[in-house]
Amino acid sequence: MKDRLVLLGSKGGPALRPGGPWPSSSLLEFGGRTIVVDCGLGVTRGLAEAGVSLKALDLIFITHLHSDHVLELGPLIHTAWTAGLASPVTVFGPPGTGHYWRRFCQAMEFDIEIRIGDEGRPDILDLVSIVEFGEGKIFEEPGLKVSALRVDHPPVSDCFALRFEHAGRSVVFSSDTAFFPPLADFAEGADILVHEAMLEQGIERLVAKAGNGARLREHLLASHSLAEEAGHIASDAGVRRLVLNHLIPADDPEIGEADWIAAVKKTWDGDLTIARDGLVVGLSGSQAAPGEETA
Numbered sequence: 605m606k607d608r609l610v611l612l613g614s615k616g617g618p619a620l621r622p623g624g625p626w627p628s629s630s631l632l633e634f635g636g637r638t639i640v641v642d643c644g645l646g647v648t649r650g651l652a653e654a655g656v657s658l659k660a661l662d663l664i665f666i667t668h669l670h671s672d673h674v675l676e677l678g679p680l681i682h683t684a685w686t687a688g689l690a691s692p693v694t695v696f697g698p699p700g701t702g703h704y705w706r707r708f709c710q711a712m713e714f715d716i717e718i719r720i721g722d723e724g725r726p727d728i729l730d731l732v733s734i735v736e737f738g739e740g741k742i743f744e745e746p747g748l749k750v751s752a753l754r755v756d757h758p759p760v761s762d763c764f765a766l767r768f769e770h771a772g773r774s775v776v777f778s779s780d781t782a783f784f785p786p787l788a789d790f791a792e793g794a795d796i797l798v799h800e801a802m803l804e805q806g807i808e809r810l811v812a813k814a815g816n817g818a819r820l821r822e823h824l825l826a827s828h829s830l831a832e833e834a835g836h837i838a839s840d841a842g843v844r845r846l847v848l849n850h851l852i853p854a855d856d857p858e859i860g861e862a863d864w865i866a867a868v869k870k871t872w873d874g875d876l877t878i879a880r881d882g883l884v885v886g887l888s889g890s891q892a893a894p895g896e897e898t899a
Contacts, residue, residue, distance in 0.1 A: 607887035608633050609775060609796060611847070612650030613642075614879035615854035616780070616800060616828070618672040619813075620645065624855035625881045627672035630777070630798065631656060634887070635747040635770035638662040641777055643677040651680075653882060658684035659691075663743070665750070666697035667779035668763035669704070677701075678708030685728050686719065694733045696742055696750070698762035702734040739764070747771065753790040755781035757827050765790055773887060776843070780850065782826060783833040788840035796885060797843040799834040800850035803859055803867060810853045828852060831864055835872030846872055849879040 610633075613626035620626070627644030631654055638660045640647065651658065661684045666674050674697070681693060695701060709716060709729060719725050735742070743750035749769040757763040757780045765787055767776045776791040778799040791797045807824055811817040829837075831848060838846040848864055864878045877885060 606633065607635070607770075607773070609798070609847075609885040609887065610650075610654045611798075611849060611879045611883045611885070612654065612881065613644050613646050614849055614851055614881050614883075616672070616802070616850040616852040618645065618670075618675065621855050625851075626650065627675075628850050629673075629676075630849075632768060632775060634768055634773075634775065637748055639768070640664045640680070641766065642667055642673040643675070643680050644672045645675050647676045648680045648683050650881070654884075658687045659689050661689060661693050662691075664693065664695045665766055666695065666701055667766060667777065668698055668757065668760050669700050670760060670780065673780075674701075674704065678705065678712070681732060682708075682712060682716075682728065685725065685731065689731065690726055692731055692733065694735060696735045696737055698738075698764060699736050700762070701736055705732065705734050737764070738762075751790075753787065755779055755787060756784045757781050760827075767791065767794070775887070776841075778829075778834070778837070780827065781829060783829050783836070785837070785840070788837050791837065791841040791843055794841065794843045795887060796845050796847055797838050797841060798847045798849050798879075799837060800829055800852075801831040801834045801848040801864065801868070802828045802852040803863060804830060805863075806853040806856045806859050809856055809858070824852065831867035832870045835868040835870065838872050838874065843874070845875040845877060845885070847877040847879060847885060851879060 610631040612629040615625040626646030628642045629644045629647035630641040632639040741751045751767045752764040755765050765779050774794045775796045776794040811820045861878045
């Protein structure tokens with residue numbers, strides 16, 4: 605398996621608009637493991653389109669319990685199960701993840717029991733382990749280490765950046781966060797920093813669409829990072845490549861890639877990727893394939 609990062613869903617927030625991108629989810633194939641980071645709406649389709657067999661689900665990490673990061677966790681696992689998943693899956697998430705999973709299985713109890721009895725499937729509850737985590741090292745096996753840092757995303761207190769390390773390489777996901785200087789130390793020297801980003805000039809049009817203007821504007825400014833702030837973290841951390849993801853706004857026709865680049869270049873002059881759904885970022889150091897960028 606070639607190490608790669610696939611940005612399955614690149615928009616911030618749960619709303620969907622015609623022709624627009626999907627909410628947050630990423631695929632990290634790293635150290636021989638198939639890792640899903642966040643499960644916003646569309647993650648199952650995104651994995652299929654990335655050429656991943658759902659039966660290969662292995663490790664799932666949820667950064668926090670906002671719906672655009674966790675809404676499709678249950679449906680992803682259930683769909684994989686109906687596709688023939690028979691090997692264990694471990695889900696790592698903040699406190700409350702186990703409650704979500706139990707309630708999902710309760711909601712789907714009729715279907716699950718029918719399929720076990722009628723189709724001879726293994727019990728889905730026996731296949732899935734939930735590990736709720738806090739800060740620090742949360743996973744370590746030969747070849748792969750994962751650690752977490754609590755970031756600043758009010759009013760959500762249990763929101764975590766994640767760092768994946770394998771064979772001298774590392775990939776860091778900021779999760780959703782306001783500008784948070786300690787993240788630079790956490791991401792120090794990473795090959796890739798995937799950091800959320802917001803463009804100030806798009807906020808007014810976004811809140812006008814959403815219909816709850818003042819409160820939404822207040823949340824966005826208190827809980828998310830501007831593109832230039834993401835660049836500041838990347839510069840302080842000395843990462844090899846910055847990937848702007850969880851874009852706010854992600855579907856404004858008046859904002860294009862050049863606008864994101866112009867904003868982040870105020871604070872970052874290194875390798876840069878602006879996320880879009882399905883974009884592949886290679887980790888092998890080899891020449892990128894068409895549509896792929898390497899770190």
